[in-house]
Amino acid sequence: MQSITEMPVLLAQLLETVHHTKKMEKGTFLFQEGTPANEMYIIQSGILQVSKIIPDGRELTLRMCAAGDFIGELTLFSPKPKYTLSGRVAETGQVGVIMRNVLEEKLSQNLALSLEFMKWMSQQHRKTQAKFRDLVLHGKKGALYSTLIRIHNSYGLKTNDGVIIDLPLTNQELANFCGTSREVVNRLLSELRKEGIISINKGTITIHDLGFLKQEIECEECPVEICKVD
Template sequence: MYRPVVMKAPLFAALDEETADRLMDSMTPLRLSRGEVVFREGDPGDSLYVIVSGKIKLARGSGDGRESLLSVLGPGEMFGELSLFDPGPRLSTGYVVSDTELISLGNDALRRFLGEHPEVAMQMLAGLAHRLRRTNEGMSDLVFTDVPGRVAKALLDLSDRFGRRTEDGVAVTHDLTQEELAQLVGASRETVNKALADFAHRGWLTLGAKSVVLLDTDRLRRRAR
């Protein structure tokens, strides 16, 4: 039932249908509600996860109690696999953003599977490289792009992955609170809210509860540069 979604994950992308089905059958399903934690920063990294439905956010904490939101992941995306290639404690905490279904696979079982299907390891490394590229872009944005530009870029990224085309524009149910959206762009909630209000005043978007409708993506793209 959820196979078309799961097949998007790097773990499955190189597999034929029969092999993919066998791997899915060997994985453990999980159902979690908003606010629950998949794993915490510092926990042993002993398994990876594929999102079937819902959203997960990965965040890192600081010594003074603040958090930095690293990424928001949705259906067909994978997380937790870094521990397979670099054994050690988790580097982030995985929070459930909206009611979520996951399937997980322990590292021991995954290593055995990769021994039989080495081509999958290349797909997984490609997925990690893509995530690293996005992280590097985010670090550059913090240095070279102002807050409104970062907000515009974050909204466009969320729309690419979670957006739905409507008569009015691109409806994006991101499920993030104002504080979480601010953490995602590395700014204060007040500054981010000011940028969103300005975009709304210009007619580029309309704001909703944990959602937004992008009315003028061309202007948002120009502002994100």
């Protein structure tokens, strides 16, 4: 999700509504799908994995959120709101807690802030729609390639040898982004390594040929702010 520090200045007013802070421990849930949604969060440190968990236990990761990201907006202005997704802590950190009713009141009283907030939410929906498009249209291989492109845009660090993904991810976590199994991801990553498209060193992925990944999924060259995992 887009960092709150990258939003229009007006939306920085959301920071004024932080009620208290909460520590989040790696491996625990900050919130879970189906539970009452009375709080929203601004991440101050750490990484939160926001996912949809389906009845058979499989997990589809929709985004990885880090410092500055705002979580929980989908519950606003809903009667008896419940979280529609789950937030699992991938890296220990801290969040600022915003009470839902306080933010709703602030948005109701400030038209300019409400308009900016709606524009921002619209962009988040575009990101989600683009991810689902890739999952549906391009199959398992396309889903992985698309995920690598998005992670590249969110966490890539350019080097002389390629772009290093500065985000520790297991193959299972990559599989969760793609809605597939770890075994499938293992096989596809192995094929990419053999072709020299990527390399992996101690779990860290370096992308050497981003153009190949884009060509394989017939990339529509969406704006970078849409083609991201955060």
